[in-house]
Amino acid sequence: MKNNYRKLGDYIQPVDVRNSDLKVSHLLGLSIDKCFIESIANTIGTDFRPYKIVKKGQFAYGPVTSRNGEKITIALLEEPECIISSSYAVFEITDTSKLLPEYLMLWFSRPEFDRYARYKSHGSVREIFDWDEMCRVELPVPPLNEQQKIVDTYNAITNRIRIKQKINENLEKTAQCLFEELTKDKENFETKTIEEISDAVICGKTPSTTESKYWGNEIPFITIPDMHGSNFIHTTERYLSIAGKQSQEKQTLPKNSICVSCIATVGLVSLTTTESQTNQQINSIICKEGISFYYVFMLLKQMTDELKRLGAGGSTTLNVSKSLFASIKLQLPNEENMNFFDKKVSSLFSKILINEKEIEKLEALKMTVVSQISKR
Missing domain, CATH: 3.90.220.20 (DNA methylase specificity domains)
Structure with missing residues (x-):
């Protein structure tokens, strides 16, 4: 183990709180994109009392890794509490003055963590990355202010991406409105x-x-x-x-x-x-x-x-x-109307392309921030 690396087990503990009183109704699942998602399961007649409660700031992951290709499903809940299937493991950081949840989630977001989790998974029928293996994960734990700086940099890039995506959504809506205006009367088409x-x-x-x-x-x-x-x-x-x-x-x-x-x-x-x-x-x-x-x-x-x-x-x-x-x-449409439409939307799509290229660069920069964690 590197000198500045620590075992994750020193910072986390399992959480197993069941929805026995049915107070929590918001059901979520986990995605291989490492986020919580709305559940698409058919829950008619389901008894939600055995389901696990996850609170904001806690993590959940799917121990079974053989179903997910090369990724492990793991996510940090950043919204109010929810319930998830009892097949997931839930855990939390014991002392957030030593390890930030957001910093840990960045560590989990690295492709190297996916490869590590798959390599350490075991089992004959299905491969499992169990709690003991999770606790044996090693990671750098710098001072809290350094962790926060990394998280802030990542969030700033992520927010910039969201802004660019929103701009493109609006540009696409404008182009769609022009398209619908052109095609609403097809008499001369x-x-x-x-x-x-x-x-x-x-x-x-x-x-x-x-x-x-x-x-x-x-x-x-x-x-x-x-x-x-x-x-x-x-x-x-x-x-x-x-x-x-x-x-x-x-x-x-x-x-x-x-x-x-x-x-x-x-x-x-x-x-x-x-x-x-x-x-x-x-x-x-x-x-x-x-x-x-x-x-x-x-x-x-x-x-x-x-x-x-x-x-x-x-x-x-x-x-x-x-x-x-x-x-x-x-x-x-006839050539005149088509050319008129083309002139209107070409400037919109030129802006969309510029933004898409910037988003791509920002995504690469975001992953660079994540990958730099392991080099600390």
Whole structure:
């Protein structure tokens, strides 16, 4: 153990208070995102007396780790008391003048803690990170003022992210209002297929993963996880090399192409911000000149249910093939109205993109603050 590290068991104690008098009715669960969430369980006829009470400032975690992939479900309650399933373990810090709950939660937020908890989990049928193992966790415990400084820095970044997200929500609502205004009267609209409005409809492809020369840091390689939570794709988990791009040049997408997830997870819609390629789960549109890619982007975002219906096709796995995707019919305004709409929303989306990029940098900075704890 490092000189400045301490065993967590010296600072925490288990809590087991049951809801025997049914005074607490707010039922929550835990997410692998390390936060409390509203329970989605069917609780009709459930007896809540065996459920555990969690108070503000206390922690709860799921000892069974084999169900969560590489993450452990653990969270600090930052709101009034609630009840959770008795399958969770609840604990608290014995002396908050020595260890801050918020500082400890930052320690738990590190990917290294997830890996540690999985490594230390044991059991033949299901793997468990039990209370004894939790108590054996080692962490740096600097003076309280240093802990508070780290927490304050993290919170300041988090608040900045929230502000940027709120600004983007408002910008998106404004764009949506403009879209609804344009589409409320479709008398002069015409119907065209995706193929008819596109210079190209492209189904992605994955270069050989055994060819190391195809993979590098030059060309974003878009997969479905890269499409979650953003209008624009500005970074990806994986990148191709120039050689990888050249190995399948026809799959290359220019900036402002519209990517639509079409296999398994169907209906995510995003815009490229630079020359990119995608895997085979994504169909992409390169709009013809005179067709507003912002209009088509927003229209497709309204069509999630239709895309899922098309992808069902009697199979257990949703799949909207390239040919089926290209045949989807869209209703478009005349060119004059489309151009007018495009000019109005382009400035909104430019601001959204700037904010998304800043949020991404702030998220990276936030994780840097968390990772620095272990280097103290």
